[in-house]
Amino acid sequence: MALIQSLTKLLIARIDEYLDAISEGMIVFQKGLQNYLDNKTDEFEERIALVDQYESRADKLRREIENQLYSHSLIPEMRGDVLGLLEHLDDIIDVAKETLTQFSIEVPDIPMELTEDFASLGNSSVQAGQELVSASRAFFRELSRVKDHIHKVYFFEKETDRIATTLRMKIFRRDMKLSRKMHLRDVAVNVAKISDEAENVADRLSIYTIKRSI
Template sequence: MASLLKLSKMLKSEIDDFLNLVSEAGILFQKGLELYLKENREEFEARLKTITDYERKADELRMNIERQLYLKTLIPENRGDVLAILENTDDVIDTYKETLTKFYVESPEIDNQFNDLFLELGDSTLNSIEWLVRAIRAFFKDFESVNDYIHKVAFYEHECDVAAVKLKQEIFDADLRLSRKMHLRYFAENVESISDAAEAVSDRLAIYAIKRQI
C-alpha cells in the first residue's frame, strides 16, 4: 500500500509537470509570435527551440503517465477520461509548436497594420489555454469547480473567433496580392485553431466532471 501511495504521488507530480509545460508553452508561443512580428528572428528561433523541447518532454510525461495508469490499473472508472484529456491537451502543445514552425519555415510577410490583431488573437489564445489548464487541474483536485473554468475557456475561445474574423476582414480589405491574403489568412486560422483545440478539451472535461460525481 505504501508503494501505491508513492506511485500516486509520483503520477500526481508528473501530471502537474505536464500541465506546467502546456501553460508555459502558451506563454512562449505568445512571446514567439510577438518576436516574429518585431522581426527579431534570433530570439524567435530560441523560443521555437524551447517550445520544441517542451513538446518532447510533454510527450514523454504523457506516455509515462498513461503507461503507469494502465499497468497498475489505477483509477479504473476515470482512466479513459484522463487519457483523453492528456492526449487532447498534448495536441494543444503540438499545435503551438507546429504553428510557430510554420512561421519559421514559411516566413509570412506580415505588415505592421496586422500586428495588433495578431497579438490580440495570440493573447486570447493564451488566456483560453490558461483557463483550460486550470480546469484540468480542477478536474483532478476539485471537480465541482471545473465548470467555472470551462466557462472562461469558452469566453476566450469566442474572443479568439471575434479577433480572427476581424483580422481576416482586414487582410482581405488590404491592398495585397490574393496569394499573400490567403497566406496570411492561413496563419490567422492556424493561431485561431489553438483555442478551438482548447475548447474541444474543455467540452469533454465538462462531461468527465459529471462522471466524477459519486
C-alpha cells in the same frame, strides 16, 4: 499499500509537471509570436526550440503516466477519461509548435498595421488554452471549480473567433496580392486553432466532470 502510496505521489507530481509543460509551452508560443511580430528573429528561433522541448517533455510525461495508470490499475473507472484528457491537451502544444514552425518556414509578410491584431489574436487564443489547463488542474484537485474555468475557455474561444474574423476582413480589404492575403489568412487561422482545440477539450472535460462527481 506502500507501493500504491508512493506511486500515487509520483503520478500526482507527473500530472502536475505535464500540465506545467503545456501551460509554459503556450506562454513561450505567445512570446515567440510577439518576437516574430517585433522582428526579433534570434529570440524567435530560441522560442521555437523551447516550444519543441516542452512538446517533447509533455509527450514523454504523458506516456509515463499512461503506462503507470494501466500497469498498476489505478483509477480504473476514470483512467480512460484521464488519458483522453491528457492526449487532447497534448494536441494544443502540438498546434502551438506547428504554428511557430510555420512562421519560421513560411515567413509570412505581416503588414505593420496588422501586427497588433495578430498579437491580440495570439493572446486571446493562448488565454483559452491557459484556462483549459486551469480547468484540468481543477478536475484533478477541486471538482467544483472546473465550471469556473470552462466557461472562461468558451469565452476566450469566442473572443478569438471574433478577432480572427475582424483580422481576415482587414486582410482581404487591403490592397495586396491575393496569394499574400491567403497566406496571412492561413497563418491567422492557425494562430486561432489553439482556442479551437481548447474548446474541444473543454467539451470533453465537462462530461468527465459529470462522470467524476459521485
